[in-house]
Each structure stands twice: as structure tokens, then as C-alpha cells.
Amino acid sequence: MAEPVLSVRNISKSFGAIHASKNVTLDVQPGEIHALIGPNGAGKSTLIKQIAGGMKPDTGSVHFLGQDVTALNTVQRARLGLGRSFQVSAVIPDFTVVENITLALHGREQSALQKLTNAFSKQSLIAEAKNHATRTKLNTRLNIRASALAHGERRRLEIAMALALKPKVFLLDEPMAGLGNEGAAELTTLLSDLKREAPILLVEHDMDAVFALADRISVLVYGEVIATGTTQEIRSNKAVKAAYLGEEDFA
């Protein structure tokens, strides 16, 4: 196998008696969508935080593009090329769609603390922002404030902002959350297109989307990865079936 873009090695994290991550190891290979699934409370959010930089693991390490990034904070990891989206939309509510995307572009260009020009004067930058809006089907909503967007549009703005960072890996935290069937299907198409730009670590609840998209799946239960494999392998895995017993229509 090729050198993984992102690899999580033996991460453990406890809060008192609760083991949120127990010796978790997983990696993301170039060109793949690696989905992370698991029942509620399995420790998906804690794991995402440790990968993105908001939380330090007790033991273990996170490697990104061959570099140990365990000691780096969120800002430094973002600059290296980690493009994250949030489970609960964290866009800038008072900013319009273009303004939100332009903010991400200035983050990528590192111009926030360097240039005193007008933030919207560079035509190529605005053109790029519109381009990302078009890809996420927000091109008719350019000058609408994020707070006035529909839920699904705000989810897509999250993706557009991650896209604008030109990341080396996408870290998408439940991008389908709260979307209807139609919205989820639309986003599924977008994500399968996205993986050509950078591999994706997809944390997702929506099983249809996961089985349609993922090249590999890891299952997290009580902070532990109980299985990693292709869609077929996971479908037929007994431990996974046991963990999901009671949850309707698995597989």
C-alpha cells in the first residue's frame, strides 16, 4: 500500500473512567473515502477532535503527510492541509456565502495578517470563491447571509469552505446530518467527485451514503475500532452486526 496521507496510531483518550478512544489506529490512503461509523456515544467526535487538533490524545500519535502532527494545534494542522467541516454548521452567520468562502481563501493564502488591501479587491480570488459556490450549488445564493440559508445550503457552504482550502485531506464530520433523502443524495454525488481532489475521512451516520461512497469502513464502538475493511467485509462482519443489533436495516 502507498504511504497513507493521514494516519492515527494507537490513540487513547480517557475522561475519568470513560475511555473515549481506546488504542485507535486507522489511516486514510490517497484517493479513498474512508468512512468512520459507529453508534451514538462511540467516541467519533472525540476522535475527530484529536485528528483536527482541538484535543490532545493521552497516548498515541497523529501523522499527516509523513509528519508527526500530534503536538500541533488546529491552526497549524489546517495550514498543512487538513480541511475540516463541522457536524453542527460553523459558518459565519452574518457573512454572505461569498464572504464565507473568501474568508477561507484568505486563510489559505495567509493574507489575514499581512495585507492591508481590500479583502474583496482581488478579482481572481472572488472568481475562485464563486467557483467553489458553483460546485456546491450555491451559485444562486452568493449574496445571501449564511444565517438566512436553508439547513442543506449551510451544510454545502461548510463543504465549499473546506474545498476552498485546497486541503490534502478532507475531514468531514457528519456532512449529511439533518439532510433529507434528496439533499443526502445530492451531497453523495458531490463527495464522490470530491475524492478525486483529496482523500476523505468521512464520519457519517447515514448508512446509505456510507455504503454508496466508502472505499473502506472503520467501525468504532465504545472508543474502540472493532473492524476495518471494505464495504463487503463490514457487511458480513459478525462483531459489527452484534454492535448494531437493534438498529434497524443495517446492511
Next chain:
Amino acid sequence: MIPERLYNGIIWLGLIAFGLLAYFIDEPYWLTLATRAMIFAIAGLGLNLVLGYGGMISFGHAAFFGIGGYAVGILATHAQTYDPIFAGFITLTGTQFMPYTWAIAVIAGGIGAALIGAISLRTQGAYFIMITLAFGQMFYYFAISWPAYGGEDGMSIYLRGGFPGANTLRPFDFFWVTFGVLTAVILLIRTLNASPFGLSLNAVRQTPERVETVGISPFRLRMTAFIISGMITALAGALFADLNKYVSPSMFSWTISGEIMIFVILGGVARLMGPVVGAIVFVTLEELLGGVSDHWHLYLGILLLLIVLFAKGGITGALTRKTQVQHG
């Protein structure tokens, strides 16, 4: 409701008109009042950068106002006594040349803000308010207990500092010098707010975790804003010292921090001309009501209450509609 840009222009031109009117009908006291309002406006513009755009509620901006005032007071004292501030391998003498005293006040304000910011910006919300207040009070008590520079009595500046091409002792000239500084500060704030820095600062106020994820450090943004803010407020303190020809520890008192905050809230938080309007209204009320009753703060309090309850965006918010810029 008028567009905000028109409103801004009217306020700016109104100050010019007021200056000329007071001159031609020979009311030097009006000029001094207007100068006082403009100096408060500069202090408020400084605070608005952190409070309005950056969302950091600093209750300690009197520290920077006082630092600016003391910089001018100390330099003037040494200039007046011909006693060098420092005599060693180099000799530093006092000065009353405004461009120099301003520069030193601004640098001192920036250093003060860097020190206060380095500690207080690690906290948020109510803790940030309390820690900035505590720093302000520290400076206040330090000034009181500093006998070399007047202690509790402060320092008198016998002659107002000079500015090339102006006789600053004439209220008319000092009005225009202050107006020039005010205009420069307004333009600076406008430029900052429209820049990528301003965009990120406005974003950090709303959703700091998003700003982090796009690779911009919220702490560095806040720190930069805090330092620039401290510099601007120190510049206002420097002008205030020359206006009154007197500096005292009261410049550091928490009531000054509160008043600067009132200029911002009254005029409009995060609105370019908000602090300018707030300071003008404040000084006008102080003058009109202060003559009628010693308890004029009561009326100010009622006005402030009404504004906070009914006019989001202060006076500016009530009178203007925000220009919605279309990017593409």
C-alpha cells in the same frame, strides 16, 4: 433611514461646519468642547476595534488613555525643567513637539496593550472584562503612588505642545489638529475593517472555531486588534493631556473605561462613525444637562437604557441602513 455612507459623510462634514461656525461667531469655548468630543471619539474608535469588530469587551481602556496622557505629561515635565529623562550613553530629553510626543504615546500604548493582551486574551467573556478592569486599576494605583510624576496630584503642563504650522494655544488651531488626527484614525479603522484582517476579525467574533479551521489563529487576530486599539486610545490620551494641560491618575480610573464604552454603545457598536456620534452626544449632554443638574448622569443612564433596549446598533443603527455590499 439613510445609507450609512451618507450618514458618515454628514457627521464628518458637520464637524467641519461646526468648527467654522464657532470660529466665525467667535465662540472659542465651543471649539474646545468640540475638540474634547473628538478626542473622546478617537478613544472610542480605538475601543470599537476590539469591542465592536473583535467582540472583546475591554473594561480597561483607561489604561491606554492614561498611558498616552502620562507619556505627554512626563515628556512635557522634562522639557519644562530641562532635566533629561535619561542621561547615560545617550541622553534623552523631554519634548513638547506633538509629532514626537504622539509617537511615544502610541508606542507606549502599544507596549502596554501587548503586555495586558498577552495575559487577558487568554480568557474570555466575564473573565476578560474583569481582568482588563483589574489591569486598568493597577495602572491607576501605580500612578497615584508615583511621586516622581506628581503622585495623586498629577502633573501640570504649562504650555500646550506644539504642532508645525499651527498655534495650538488657539482653540481654532487645536481643533483642526485634532480633527486631522480623528480623520486619519477613521480612515485607518475603515481600511482595517475592509481588509482580510478585518474580515477575519469580524469572523472571529462570531465563530472562532471556523477561523481556526481555515488556518488563521484567533489569538493572533485578537492580539493584533488589541495592540492597534491600545495605540489609538493612547493617542487620544495624549491629545487629552494637551487639551487640559494637565495629567492626573484619574485618566486611568475605571470611570474613564466606562465612558469610552458608553461612546461606543451610544453611537453604535461595530459602526464606523458610532464612537464619533456617541462622543458628540455625550459631550453635548454633559454640557447641556451638566449645567442644569449635577445629577446629569441619571439622564444619560436613561438614554443609554433606551438605546440598549430599543436601538440595536445605537444611534447609528437607528438612523441608517447598513450598506449591503454585493461581491460579484
